[in-house]
Amino acid sequence: MKSEEKKKIITKVAQNIFSKYGLVKTTVDEIAKAARMGKASLYHYFKSKEDIFKEVVEKENRYMKEKIREAIINEDTPQKKMKVYIFKKMEYLKELANIHSALKDDYLEHYAFIEKIREKNTREELFTVREILQEGEDKGFFQINDIELTAFAIVSALKGLEFPWSINISFPEIESNIDKLLEILFNGIVKR
Amino acid sequence: MKSEEKKKIITKVAQNIFSKYGLVKTTVDEIAKAARMGKASLYHYFKSKEDIFKEVVEKENRYMKEKIREAIINEDTPQKKMKVYIFKKMEYLKELANIHSALKDDYLEHYAFIEKIREKNTREELFTVREILQEGEDKGFFQINDIELTAFAIVSALKGLEFPWSINISFPEIESNIDKLLEILFNGIVKR
DNA sequence: TTTCGACCATAATGGTTTTTTGTTCGTATT
DNA sequence: AATACGAACAAAAAACCATTATGGTCGAAA
Numbered sequence: 001m002k003s004e005e006k007k008k009i010i011t012k013v014a015q016n017i018f019s020k021y022g023l024v025k026t027t028v029d030e031i032a033k034a035a036r037m038g039k040a041s042l043y044h045y046f047k048s049k050e051d052i053f054k055e056v057v058e059k060e061n062r063y064m065k066e067k068i069r070e071a072i073i074n075e076d077t078p079q080k081k082m083k084v085y086i087f088k089k090m091e092y093l094k095e096l097a098n099i100h101s102a103l104k105d106d107y108l109e110h111y112a113f114i115e116k117i118r119e120k121n122t123r124e125e126l127f128t129v130r131e132i133l134q135e136g137e138d139k140g141f142f143q144i145n146d147i148e149l150t151a152f153a154i155v156s157a158l159k160g161l162e163f164p165w166s167i168n169i170s171f172p173e174i175e176s177n178i179d180k181l182l183e184i185l186f187n188g189i190v191k192r
Numbered sequence: 193m194k195s196e197e198k199k200k201i202i203t204k205v206a207q208n209i210f211s212k213y214g215l216v217k218t219t220v221d222e223i224a225k226a227a228r229m230g231k232a233s234l235y236h237y238f239k240s241k242e243d244i245f246k247e248v249v250e251k252e253n254r255y256m257k258e259k260i261r262e263a264i265i266n267e268d269t270p271q272k273k274m275k276v277y278i279f280k281k282m283e284y285l286k287e288l289a290n291i292h293s294a295l296k297d298d299y300l301e302h303y304a305f306i307e308k309i310r311e312k313n314t315r316e317e318l319f320t321v322r323e324i325l326q327e328g329e330d331k332g333f334f335q336i337n338d339i340e341l342t343a344f345a346i347v348s349a350l351k352g353l354e355f356p357w358s359i360n361i362s363f364p365e366i367e368s369n370i371d372k373l374l375e376i377l378f379n380g381i382v383k384r
Numbered sequence: 385t386t387t388c389g390a391c392c393a394t395a396a397t398g399g400t401t402t403t404t405t406g407t408t409c410g411t412a413t414t
Numbered sequence: 415a416a417t418a419c420g421a422a423c424a425a426a427a428a429a430c431c432a433t434t435a436t437g438g439t440c441g442a443a444a
Contacts, residue, residue, distance in 0.1 A: 039422095040409090181348070190335075241437065
């Protein structure tokens with residue numbers, strides 16, 4: 001079996017186990033046993049446990065970004081692009097536990113590679129939102145005073161939706177919350 | 193000296209010490225010494241350490257709410273009311289360390305009274321935003337499809353502004369971020 | 385009624401010991 | 415040469431224990 005094939009198998013089983021238990025609770029021995037090999041063998045393919053986790057997180061990140069990009073390209077108006085961008089991002093973060101953990105969990109923030117991924121993803125998010133806004137302006141849909149600042153404000157507001165309210169208040173499904181936020185984003189609340 | 197006067201003194205010094213060190217790091221003995229009394233005496237005025245902290249947090253909460261209410265009443269348009277509400281809330285949370293800690297800090301969330309304050313404050317925030325929106329509709333400024341859902345969306349978005357980005361990206365001062373968010377809230381980005 | 389020193393029970397802390405785990409090494413096999 | 419893994423190592427984590435700290439109470443005094 002090819003070296004690259006073996007690496008993919010290890011990554012795959014590691015992805016599953018990390019999804020369940022997280023980086024700290026998962027042991028190298030568990031991954032090795034799940035891949036049907038000795039734990040010393042893992043170090044032939046990966047530098048360290050952290051290196052395995054990094055590989056898994058980056059794999060999920062690439063996959064998520066690719067799917068989001070495809071979804072955006074399939075829409076024809078900037079409004080639809082924005083909407084599909086937000087929903088797909090949510091959807092894939094829900095589906096991919098490792099990249100979700102990498103982006104959210106406090107206990108990971110001291111890892112240099114986590115910090116880099118977080119920064120890169122935020123820059124790319126700002127870039128994506130900015131591009132959609134620019135396209136809206138270019139095509140005459142939008143009229144925006146300061147696209148950069150608007151992108152910041154939108155990305156900030158979206159983070160509020162990810163905030164766990166963790167209090168006993170029944171609030172609308174996040175989907176309808178986002179729909180309303182988009183409605184406000186596009187039309188505002190001041191009478192037209 | 194009256195019993196109530198003594199209680200106010202204790203509350204005042206406790207407020208200062210809690211502000212500096214937080215609930216856990218502050219000892220009852222420290223509060224007692226700062227109030228120039230024995231720690232056993234504190235239990236004549238308060239049920240427990242938690243009870244003192246509760247008193248302090250509620251005191252700051254009342255003060256903050258009163259100040260915000262005053263500020264809102266002084267504005268004549270719903271747009272200005274919304275703006276001043278957001279800014280004053282930020283301002284007072286910055287100034288009042290104990291209520292800020294009570295609303296944000298994870299390590300406090302298992303206290304029942306903290307949970308209640310968080311829930312109550314969020315309900316009141318939704319109510320305040322809803323009232324401003326309703327007034328805007330009534331006065332012909334706003335045209336809103338679903339005021340309840342809009343209030344939720346706005347409160348969610350505002351929480352995004354409170355999120356520490358904690359990544360190496362220079363972003364605009366929170367004030368201009370809020371100004372832009374309000375501009376978007378009122379006018380939207382779709383060309384008028 | 386208010387005060388507080390002494391005291392109590394429990395939690396926290398710091399140090400030590402034991403166990404676990406990430407990683408490496410040397411040898412064997414393919 | 416590439417891959418494998420048992421054994422071993424070093425460090426981290428966990429468990430344990432003794433001591434100290436702290437929240438809270440009690441009873442006597444002012």
